[in-house]
Amino acid sequence: MTLPPLLPHLAPLAPDYDAVLSDIWGVLHNGVVAFPNACDALMRVRARGAAVVLVTNAPRPNEVVARQLDSLHVPREAYDAVVSSGDVTRSVIVQRRGQTVFHLGPERDASIFTGLDVHFAPLESADYVVCSGLVDDEKETPDDYRARLELMLKRKTFMICGNPDVVVERGDTLVYCAGAIADLYATMGGEVLYAGKPYRPIYDLALAKAAEAAGRTVAPERVLAIGDSVRTDLKGARTAGIDFLFVTSGIHAEEVGGRDKPDTSALKTVFAAAGDMPKAVMRELAW
Structure with missing residues (x-):
């Protein structure tokens, strides 16, 4: 090589x-x-x-x-x-107009829904999930979300991954991103659409x-x-x-x-x- x-x-x-x-x-x-x-x-x-x-x-x-x-x-x-x-995630949300969504991620990512006709619902009843990241990426790992993913898998809930990165640098530290949760869900058998690179x-x-x-x-x-x-x-x-x-x-x-x-x-x-x-x-x- x-x-x-x-x-x-x-x-x-x-x-x-x-x-x-x-x-x-x-x-x-x-x-x-x-x-x-x-x-x-x-x-x-x-x-x-x-x-x-x-x-x-x-x-x-x-x-x-x-x-x-x-x-x-x-x-x-x-x-x-x-x-x-x-931007890609928003286009998919528009295509699912009329369905309910659960946002799995930190409040700082709420702008992904701004200006869209979105109806939110609890994880237990939402039609699909938009995953934008870990709620506390400085302390949590993807495994902290396993119980929620198991619930989604049982309901065959579709996930849109708004950030396919697994990790990213923050200063000199690597923190987990939405891609890490999405990958775990996919390995469990869940259906995931990755919106980015x-x-x-x-x-x-x-x-x-x-x-x-x-x-x-x-x-x-x-x-x-x-x-x-x-x-x-x-x-x-x-x-x-x-x-x-x-x-x-x-x-x-x-x-x-x-x-x-x-x-x-x-x-x-x-x-x-x-x-x-x-x-x-x-x-x-x-x-």
């Missing part, structure tokens, strides 16, 4: 692409602070004339995600549009936004995805038929030898387990 090049800079790759689909958490910020080099790199990509669409598994509408980016001082000049798994609907929406920003359709071979997860970002890019740049300093940092200097053999192991290889690798996104 030949490892792709470990690049110090994005600049040599940039001329090959007319659009960039960048992950947010782990690439542009860690939930606490923004990464200036990454923001600068995306601004330079846009300055070259390429479209930049941020693609995130955040279970919130894109405008809410944009406001969070503002609070972390990610410049609006770094991107043309945001597409979230929350690595599944096709979120990429179709992101590519449409990229075409809108560019003023023309962008060929798949001229699109580069950037992310820090082999499970969601690498797999999703390959499913969408586009190139992928892997950032090593995100959620896989410890697996690949640390944040400062990724280990070649460890990288090969991670990619072998994923069954695919990125176009290139960078420690952090930088121009």
Whole structure:
């Protein structure tokens, strides 16, 4: 297995692409602070004339995600549009108009329902469940939800997973996401629809936004995805038929030898387990 090049800079790759689909958490910020080099790199990509669409598994509408980016001082000049798994989740909720829903997740994700004709019901009677995360992701684990999942399984309750990520960085700590609960439910035999990466609907929406920003359709071979997860970002890019740049300093940092200097053999192991290889690798996104 030949490892792709470990690049110090994005600049040599940039001329090959007319659009960039960048992950947010782990690439542009860690939930606490923004990464200036990454923001600068995306601004330079846009300055070259390429479209930049941020693609995130955040279970919130894109405008809410944009406001969070503002609070972390990610410049609006770094991107043309945001597409979230929350956007995809909302489209599925609209399709289920007239059915009752139970929200499994923290109150901070309630914006996923804003402006929609939604009728809530207890878990014991709801027609379906929207899972956006753990109520207390600093203390709970997916196993804390097993009893509720067993009830859902008994009722054959359909689940929409509003955030397919299993874990995400918050500062220097990894916390569980909705994907961890959804995966547990799926292994128990439950029916789950994953709204975000690595599944096709979120990429179709992101590519449409990229075409809108560019003023023309962008060929798949001229699109580069950037992310820090082999499970969601690498797999999703390959499913969408586009190139992928892997950032090593995100959620896989410890697996690949640390944040400062990724280990070649460890990288090969991670990619072998994923069954695919990125176009290139960078420690952090930088121009």
